[in-house]
Amino acid sequence: MDVKLINPFLLGAKDVLSTMAYVEMDIGKPYVKRDSLATGDVSGIIGLTGDAIGSLAISFSEACICGIAGSMLGETFANANQEVFDAVGEITNMISGASRTYLEKDSLTVWAGIPSVVFGKEHRVKHILQSPSIVIPFSTKFGSFFVDVCIKSTVKRAAEATVQTAKRPGKFALDGRVTPVAPAVPATEEAMPEMPSLAAPAGMAELTLDGRIELLKKQLEETKAVKESLENLLREKPFMNFQMRQKYKSAIPVYDKKIKRIKLDITAVEMLKNMPAGDDSPVELPRHYQNYPTKKPPQQRN
Numbered sequence: 001m002d003v004k005l006i007n008p009f010l011l012g013a014k015d016v017l018s019t020m021a022y023v024e025m026d027i028g029k030p031y032v033k034r035d036s037l038a039t040g041d042v043s044g045i046i047g048l049t050g051d052a053i054g055s056l057a058i059s060f061s062e063a064c065i066c067g068i069a070g071s072m073l074g075e076t077f078a079n080a081n082q083e084v085f086d087a088v089g090e091i092t093n094m095i096s097g098a099s100r101t102y103l104e105k106d107s108l109t110v111w112a113g114i115p116s117v118v119f120g121k122e123h124r125v126k127h128i129l130q131s132p133s134i135v136i137p138f139s140t141k142f143g144s145f146f147v148d149v150c151i152k153s154t155v156k157r158a159a160e161a162t163v164q165t166a167k168r169p170g171k172f173a174l175d176g177r178v179t180p181v182a183p184a185v186p187a188t189e190e191a192m193p194e195m196p197s198l199a200a201p202a203g204m205a206e207l208t209l210d211g212r213i214e215l216l217k218k219q220l221e222e223t224k225a226v227k228e229s230l231e232n233l234l235r236e237k238p239f240m241n242f243q244m245r246q247k248y249k250s251a252i253p254v255y256d257k258k259i260k261r262i263k264l265d266i267t268a269v270e271m272l273k274n275m276p277a278g279d280d281s282p283v284e285l286p287r288h289y290q291n292y293p294t295k296k297p298p299q300q301r302n
Helices: 003-020 062-073 082-105 209-236 242-274
Strands: 025-027 031-033 042-050 052-060 110-112 116-119 133-140 144-153
Touching: 003 025, 003 052, 003 082, 003 133, 003 144, 042 082, 052 062, 052 082, 062 082, 062 133, 062 144, 082 110, 082 116, 209 242
Parallel strands: none
Antiparallel strands: 025 133, 031 133, 042 052, 042 110, 042 116, 052 144, 133 144
């Protein structure tokens, strides 16, 4: 396994947790793991494909992830629960995104799948590749976590003309020593745009049917554009504030419902437009659907 492929995941984990959870950490000596036994109590796992293929697992001790999740969310967790598991998924996704950004600097384009979370003592992590993985241990004031990577390049590169023996900034050796680099600048909550909102169409009742249809179609396109911008934002901002990311993710289904509602409104107005013009005089409705007479006819005498 090429060590150059492992280094981005070390840097990605360091950047994400120091930036998003304000966690200081020490990096231990990486080692090779040949079995599938997880090194923590809860793991986030994500598959990778593209110019490099493999999988990434982030394993936390329960105490560590409860402390990190509490630091991110501003809460206190005594034990792992659903909120903590959601945080593990988000952290795994963000570390994957940050690591892939570092890989792109080496001209490697890598895509990631959807992270899954596994919890339990002595659970197992099965990597995509049937080969040993590299584990990088981290220690924090909350406890320990481990970056477990099994990846290989799918791109054939020409041999380098010279062998660089000096360590480049930000690269690590298998003795665990790291030359730090300037961390990526995160997108803070203040730098993020406000949640987009769409006002209800004003003066709808005063418009003609054609005017209503035109206004609704315009609102439909605007709503689709807002939803697409949120989806792009989630993909392009791996260092987004955790609460803001959750807010944006929860807004997408709301805009989906808004789009369906507008489409139904357009259909309803188009039906009204296509109805034939009829008599506008009031219609007298029977008091009962069977139209029984109000009085019984007198009985005839024999």
